[in-house]
Amino acid sequence: MTDRDLVEYLGDLGVAPREAEAFQVLLQSGQRTVGQLGAYLGWDCEEAKKTVRHLMDLGLVTVGGSHRSTVSPAEPSIALDRLAHARSAEVQQAHLAALHAYREYRRCTGSQSTDELVEVVTGPQIVDRIWQFERAAESEVARFDSPPYHTDGGANPIEVDNLERGVKYRVVYSSSAVQNSAYYAVNIQPCIAAGEEARVLTAVPVKLTVFDRRLAIVSMSSVEAESNESLLLVRPSSLLTALLGLFETAWSSGYPMHLSAQVPPALRPLQRRILELLGTGVTDDTIAQLLGISRRTLSRHMEHLYLLAGAANRFQLALYAARKKWI
Numbered sequence: 001m002t003d004r005d006l007v008e009y010l011g012d013l014g015v016a017p018r019e020a021e022a023f024q025v026l027l028q029s030g031q032r033t034v035g036q037l038g039a040y041l042g043w044d045c046e047e048a049k050k051t052v053r054h055l056m057d058l059g060l061v062t063v064g065g066s067h068r069s070t071v072s073p074a075e076p077s078i079a080l081d082r083l084a085h086a087r088s089a090e091v092q093q094a095h096l097a098a099l100h101a102y103r104e105y106r107r108c109t110g111s112q113s114t115d116e117l118v119e120v121v122t123g124p125q126i127v128d129r130i131w132q133f134e135r136a137a138e139s140e141v142a143r144f145d146s147p148p149y150h151t152d153g154g155a156n157p158i159e160v161d162n163l164e165r166g167v168k169y170r171v172v173y174s175s176s177a178v179q180n181s182a183y184y185a186v187n188i189q190p191c192i193a194a195g196e197e198a199r200v201l202t203a204v205p206v207k208l209t210v211f212d213r214r215l216a217i218v219s220m221s222s223v224e225a226e227s228n229e230s231l232l233l234v235r236p237s238s239l240l241t242a243l244l245g246l247f248e249t250a251w252s253s254g255y256p257m258h259l260s261a262q263v264p265p266a267l268r269p270l271q272r273r274i275l276e277l278l279g280t281g282v283t284d285d286t287i288a289q290l291l292g293i294s295r296r297t298l299s300r301h302m303e304h305l306y307l308l309a310g311a312a313n314r315f316q317l318a319l320y321a322a323r324k325k326w327i
Contacts, residue, residue: 005029013083015058022037022051022055023055023060023061025037026061027040027073031071034049034069035048037071055071058078058083060081062321077156085166107254116236118233126150126230129217129231129233131151131219134211135158135162136211138182139168140170140213141142141167142170142213142251143171144174144203144207144208144209144247145171155186155190156187157186159194159196163195170196170198170251171196172186172254175201175282177201178282179282183327185290191290192257199251199257200254201253201255208246210243210247214240215234215235215240216243216244255284269302274287274291275321277291284302
């Protein structure tokens with residue numbers, strides 16, 4: 001790769017030419033003071049300081065020394081991965097914005113067809129489209145979660161990232177999803193810990209995810225079919241409105257899986273997770289399996305919760321937790 005290739009590559013990732021040139025110089029010559037870097041590039045002191053600040057914000061340089069005036073190039077892989085992810089998200093958002101603008105044009109000209117409101121996706125495109133829409137979510141994701149999974153039932157780091165940047169998630173799980181110990185460990189529990197609002201029902205009516213109340217993806221649950229080979233995309237229409245209404249009805253009927261801020265802080269993390277699972281209706285054996293503990297350990301922690309609530313059984317404990325607004 002030539003120096004020119006590096007500058008162009010950084011430009012593709014959103015790094016301005018001035019910052020890219022300065023980073024290139026640091027990679028070639030090692031650390032320099034801000035003044036030395038500016039003198040080498042023919043910039044005045046303020047230009048050099050401003051450029052270094054931008055590079056620090058991007059994570060491409062570090063500043064040290066007695067007066068924090070020595071600039072060194074940082075190991076770039078993490079920063080470049082972050083920039084690449086941001087650019088990818090921008091491209092996806094631009095793609096969706098262009099499609100939305102075109103459909104609005106078709107609607108205004110009276111040329112929108114039923115085919116544009118509902119689209120069938122099959123084959124390897126399914127997973128790509130799911131991740132595409134998830135990355136582009138801006139404000140809220142509402143989901144019915146039930147096996148089987150197009151994405152193999154693994155972790156969902158995109159949801160965790162979205163939660164960190166303020167996207168709200170509301171998920172209604174089927175009991176079959178919660179009872180899958182591997183799925184609970186790598187997907188459900190980490191997402192709840194990251195801020196997902198979760199509830200559970202014995203079964204969900206359909207596998208559904210709605211992004212920002214303007215696009216829904218629908219597929220078959222394990223109750224409906226053994227195969228999972230197609231996906232429906234539903235755009236703004238009376239059908240999308242009906243799906244949103246269905247979700248809200250199920251959400252209001254579901255049992256919460258996450259605790260409120262009113263839970264006593266003295267409870268251990270494991271006891272908090274036991275409380276989260278008690279409302280799902282799963283058995284003690286399943287709770288022990290999901291948490292990776294023995295029945296004896298579970299019983300010991302349950303006795304502590306009974307004592308705290310003055311309860312004699314799970315039913316009384318659930319009533320106490322509801323009354324105290326722990327859940």
